[in-house]
Amino acid sequence: MAITIRDVAEAAGVSVATVSRVANGSTNDYPVRPQTRERVLEAIVRLGYRPNDNARRLLQKRSGLIGILVPDISNPYYPEVARGIEDVASANGFTVMFCSTDRLPEKAASYIEALLLKRVDGLVVVGGGDEIQLSESSVATYGTKVVFIGRPSKAFSTVRIDNIGAARDATEHLLGLGHTRIGFIAAGTSSTTVTERRRGYVQAIEAAGGAVDEDLIVDGDFSEAVGHAAALRLLRLPDPPTAIFAANDRMALGAMAAVADLGLAVPGDVALVGFDDVPMSAFLRPSLTTVSVAAQELGVRAMEALVKDINGDGRPGRRRIRVATRLVVRDSCGASARQARGRASEASPAV
Amino acid sequence: MAITIRDVAEAAGVSVATVSRVANGSTNDYPVRPQTRERVLEAIVRLGYRPNDNARRLLQKRSGLIGILVPDISNPYYPEVARGIEDVASANGFTVMFCSTDRLPEKAASYIEALLLKRVDGLVVVGGGDEIQLSESSVATYGTKVVFIGRPSKAFSTVRIDNIGAARDATEHLLGLGHTRIGFIAAGTSSTTVTERRRGYVQAIEAAGGAVDEDLIVDGDFSEAVGHAAALRLLRLPDPPTAIFAANDRMALGAMAAVADLGLAVPGDVALVGFDDVPMSAFLRPSLTTVSVAAQELGVRAMEALVKDINGDGRPGRRRIRVATRLVVRDSCGASARQARGRASEASPAV
DNA sequence: TTGTAAGCGTTATCAT
DNA sequence: ATGATAACGCTTACAA
Numbered sequence: 001m002a003i004t005i006r007d008v009a010e011a012a013g014v015s016v017a018t019v020s021r022v023a024n025g026s027t028n029d030y031p032v033r034p035q036t037r038e039r040v041l042e043a044i045v046r047l048g049y050r051p052n053d054n055a056r057r058l059l060q061k062r063s064g065l066i067g068i069l070v071p072d073i074s075n076p077y078y079p080e081v082a083r084g085i086e087d088v089a090s091a092n093g094f095t096v097m098f099c100s101t102d103r104l105p106e107k108a109a110s111y112i113e114a115l116l117l118k119r120v121d122g123l124v125v126v127g128g129g130d131e132i133q134l135s136e137s138s139v140a141t142y143g144t145k146v147v148f149i150g151r152p153s154k155a156f157s158t159v160r161i162d163n164i165g166a167a168r169d170a171t172e173h174l175l176g177l178g179h180t181r182i183g184f185i186a187a188g189t190s191s192t193t194v195t196e197r198r199r200g201y202v203q204a205i206e207a208a209g210g211a212v213d214e215d216l217i218v219d220g221d222f223s224e225a226v227g228h229a230a231a232l233r234l235l236r237l238p239d240p241p242t243a244i245f246a247a248n249d250r251m252a253l254g255a256m257a258a259v260a261d262l263g264l265a266v267p268g269d270v271a272l273v274g275f276d277d278v279p280m281s282a283f284l285r286p287s288l289t290t291v292s293v294a295a296q297e298l299g300v301r302a303m304e305a306l307v308k309d310i311n312g313d314g315r316p317g318r319r320r321i322r323v324a325t326r327l328v329v330r331d332s333c334g335a336s337a338r339q340a341r342g343r344a345s346e347a348s349p350a351v
Numbered sequence: 352m353a354i355t356i357r358d359v360a361e362a363a364g365v366s367v368a369t370v371s372r373v374a375n376g377s378t379n380d381y382p383v384r385p386q387t388r389e390r391v392l393e394a395i396v397r398l399g400y401r402p403n404d405n406a407r408r409l410l411q412k413r414s415g416l417i418g419i420l421v422p423d424i425s426n427p428y429y430p431e432v433a434r435g436i437e438d439v440a441s442a443n444g445f446t447v448m449f450c451s452t453d454r455l456p457e458k459a460a461s462y463i464e465a466l467l468l469k470r471v472d473g474l475v476v477v478g479g480g481d482e483i484q485l486s487e488s489s490v491a492t493y494g495t496k497v498v499f500i501g502r503p504s505k506a507f508s509t510v511r512i513d514n515i516g517a518a519r520d521a522t523e524h525l526l527g528l529g530h531t532r533i534g535f536i537a538a539g540t541s542s543t544t545v546t547e548r549r550r551g552y553v554q555a556i557e558a559a560g561g562a563v564d565e566d567l568i569v570d571g572d573f574s575e576a577v578g579h580a581a582a583l584r585l586l587r588l589p590d591p592p593t594a595i596f597a598a599n600d601r602m603a604l605g606a607m608a609a610v611a612d613l614g615l616a617v618p619g620d621v622a623l624v625g626f627d628d629v630p631m632s633a634f635l636r637p638s639l640t641t642v643s644v645a646a647q648e649l650g651v652r653a654m655e656a657l658v659k660d661i662n663g664d665g666r667p668g669r670r671r672i673r674v675a676t677r678l679v680v681r682d683s684c685g686a687s688a689r690q691a692r693g694r695a696s697e698a699s700p701a702v
Numbered sequence: 703t704t705g706t707a708a709g710c711g712t713t714a715t716c717a718t
Numbered sequence: 719a720t721g722a723t724a725a726c727g728c729t730t731a732c733a734a
Binding site: 002003047048049050051052053054055057058063073074076079080082083086090095096097098099100110113114116117118119137138141142143223224225228250253254256257260261279280282283284285287 | 448494634
Binding site for chain 2: 710712
């Protein structure tokens with residue numbers, strides 16, 4: 001039904017081999033007489049011919065495909081990571097397939113299966129938790145190279161941030177501001193990202209000689225709604241926290257709303273710190289103090305490692321790549337309280 | 352190098368045809384003796400065999416692939432649309448390839464080319480502007496079915512919202528609240544989405560007997576940063592607007608920050624209305640009044656149309672599908688000013 | 703410089 | 719119920 005290489009060959013009066021040679025002119029500098037090349041090119045354009053990628057990939061070892069598995073496409077953090085991956089992938093001639101598991105085991109499994117079926121050359125698994133089951137052997141069968149971002153693994157290469165250290169820093173920052181009761185809004189227990197951030201939180205408190213009050217740690221997922229509910233619960237405690245550390249920015253936004261809904265102020269009544277530094281966070285008012293993770297860089301580093309593994313002729317290196325984080329101190333934590341206070345009081349008389 | 356159907360056949364002591372039959376047991380109820388099937392299945396599992404999708408697709412007419420082109424993956428609106436597409440795509444056995452053009456013509460062109468090369472069965476183009484050049488003929492060559500979401504087309508099916516009407520409603524809402532000077536933060540001129548929203552804004556003002564002040568219309572892209580800058584410019588005008596209508600929620604967030612940065616209050620000094628109703632908007636304080644567009648439904652409807660076109664045996668219908676929008680009145684416009692005021696004053700005495 | 707032909711890994715058609 | 723074998727559309731030795 002569609003235009004094939006044979007149609008072009010016939011139209012140009014040459015063999016299919018010649019057509020193939022000029023069609024791949026970019027990657028292949030096989031000698032073809034200019035005049036012939038011209039004729040073939042003309043036929044290609046006239047007929048609108050495009051080589052069938054399936055056929056082409058069939059006899060090459062590579063599919064040229066990279067699969068990306070993210071837990072939740074609606075979290076603005078993941079698109080940033082994806083962009084980093086995407087940039088270096090396309091720079092290296094790979095096409096990216098982006099799949100969101102919604103943290104559902106069945107969806108994750110079916111995507112992994114589909115990607116393996118498609119013989120992706122590489123697989124990037126970003127975050128997520130137990131829902132993702134990826135055996136080393138299943139991936140090894142077809143030599144698929146794998147790299148994890150933000151999740152641990154003994155078997156595969158990983159690109160990670162120091163969640164524990166970053167969370168400890170954030171918590172210490174709050175501690176340093178004089179807070180002793182600091183709430184922590186976690187996000188499930190399945191994801192190591194969160195358990196690590198939680199550990200950092202605990203470490204900081206214990207290092208400061210404090211005792212961890214389990215009432216101050218409340219579970220969530222990663223959404224605004226749950227952050228809102230969690231903060232509400234925290235703030236209605238008999239002895240509520242004076243600061244809240246949320247495991248991600250979206251939940252921090254929810255928490256910020258909860259504080260306002262209770263007639264309280266950030267950071268005056270409740271100091272707030274998030275995690276991720278998604279684009280919106282700088283534009284909240286008060287602007288959100290948060291841990292900046294250079295999401296795009298995570299993607300870049302991961303894909304760079306993948307490209308090396310794919311092009312490399314042996315078994316993949318089990319790389320352990322670390323990307324630095326940075327606590328971005330803005331207004332929500334109260335460290336710059338004077339300025340924030342100033343702004344707020346300016347606002348009051350107006351209307 | 353990898354396990355092929357022949358390896359399995361040999362291991363199980365059967366022909367490749369038999370292996371193929373049991374490997375496709377799900378879609379194919381060809382009779383195979385249970386005992387034989389068992390043996391083959393065992394070999395498949397033991398060897399970790401997975402049929403090569405390229406080879407398989409090569410002799411079927413369909414690729415089973417759907418391409419999605421979005422302008423900007425970091426805008427939380429698009430992932431919602433993508434999820435709608437994704438859901439019905441996978442329910443119908445299609446795999447989705449998600450591509451973000453970043454509004455760059457070269458990126459768009461190269462993605463389109465790659466998707467056509469891959470013989471995607473369907474292509475969903477979401478939003479975007481001039482950067483996307485898609486000729487009817489290039490797509491027709493391989494029978495690729497196309498549907499546009501939120502962008503007009505004579506040639507292809509479209510799923511759209513009534514941008515003009517929705518923007519008019521939003522503006523009229525502001526007008527009804529007593530505002531006469533209403534700023535509009537646009538977002539480039541290339542996207543019809545924005546030109547239409549702008550037209551609705553203009554229509555509402557003119558219908559109310561007002562004159563459109565070009566100074567009150569300021570250009571932007573779709574980001575928070577630009578919304579912030581645009582609002583700043585608007586509010587520093589000699590005769591600043593008392594209300595601002597932003598062409599999307601991210602810019603509205605930026606505008607909200609700008610208002611606060613000038614020591615003013617939303618909605619007291621400046622009423623604010625956005626467009627999209629992304630998840631965050633309900634959790635801003637004041638919560639953002641915005642036009643809810645049911646992004647997911649857009650995706651669902653588009654993909655449903657695509658599935659019909661792909662399965663349908665003829666040329667695709669040029670469908671014109673409309674999805675309703677709804678103005679979600681929250682606090683930022685001041686319509687529920689009393690409550691909002693109440694909350695704010697509760698907040699003041701606290702610390 | 704160009705053409706011929708042998709695969710690539712499947713599925714589908716036809717025998718058996 | 720099972721097995722040969724011919725495609726599918728392409729690239730690439732190898733021949734010419």
